[in-house]
Amino acid sequence: xxxxxxxxxxxxxxxxxxxxxxxxxxxxxxxxxxxxxxxxxxxxxxxxxxxxxxxxxxxxxxxxxxxxxxxxxxxxxxxxxxxxxxxxxxxxxxxxxxxxxxxxxxxxxxxx
Amino acid sequence: xxxxxxxxxxxxxxxxxxxxxxxxxxxxxxxxxxxxxxxxxxxxxxxxxxxxxxxxxxxxxxxxxxxxxxxxxxxxxxxxxxxxxxxxxxxxxxxxxxxxxxxxxxxxxxx
Numbered sequence: 001x002x003x004x005x006x007x008x009x010x011x012x013x014x015x016x017x018x019x020x021x022x023x024x025x026x027x028x029x030x031x032x033x034x035x036x037x038x039x040x041x042x043x044x045x046x047x048x049x050x051x052x053x054x055x056x057x058x059x060x061x062x063x064x065x066x067x068x069x070x071x072x073x074x075x076x077x078x079x080x081x082x083x084x085x086x087x088x089x090x091x092x093x094x095x096x097x098x099x100x101x102x103x104x105x106x107x108x109x110x111x112x
Numbered sequence: 113x114x115x116x117x118x119x120x121x122x123x124x125x126x127x128x129x130x131x132x133x134x135x136x137x138x139x140x141x142x143x144x145x146x147x148x149x150x151x152x153x154x155x156x157x158x159x160x161x162x163x164x165x166x167x168x169x170x171x172x173x174x175x176x177x178x179x180x181x182x183x184x185x186x187x188x189x190x191x192x193x194x195x196x197x198x199x200x201x202x203x204x205x206x207x208x209x210x211x212x213x214x215x216x217x218x219x220x221x222x223x
Contacts, residue, residue, distance in 0.1 A: 034210070043214025043217055044155070046212070063142075091153060100210075100212060102147075102157075
């Protein structure tokens with residue numbers, strides 16, 4: 001059973017629009033949620049992260065919204081740019097956990 | 113800082129052959145992780161070392177897969193008797209804390 005789920009699988013937005021990526025998880029002990037960005041031919045790279053004590057984290061055009069009660073979070077990419085076209089992975093880990101558990105990813109395409 | 117270095121970038125093996133994948137972590141990072149990436153399964157955790165000691169290999173297939181970290185500057189993932197279903201991108205990552213730094217990966221193709 002997938003512990004971290006993402007939707008949609010793929011998403012296309014126009015340049016300047018807001019892309020919304022969704023993530024949900026099963027284990028209520030997860031307390032740290034990073035999002036990784038991956039371009040073709042490269043490894044994933046940390047984009048932004050949030051801990052379970054916060055409900056929002058913002059970094060430039062990227063914002064995470066976190067709902068602990070519903071065990072859901074979302075990544076909003078505002079003013080999307082063609083350079084944001086990539087696959088985005090939601091991940092989770094619990095305190096003292098040993099390895100990040102990744103979702104299956106959302107591929108975002110931004111059309112100019 | 114060259115980042116995490118993985119070699120080779122691409123490896124093609126015949127069914128039943130052995131494949132050894134190499135990873136050089138970022139100097140000073142205490143933890144090394146191996147993940148496997150496929151379209152269907154996404155990023156799957158395989159195994160993890162901290163200060164060269166194996167900590168968690170719960171994601172490793174029980175047969176044919178093994179990983180080692182003989183020194184702080186490199187780790188290897190070995191797959192014996194490779195099968196077509198082993199075809200994937202194998203990613204190595206290192207870290208000091210929760211943030212993982214990934215290499216570019218090794219794309220393994222088993223014919």
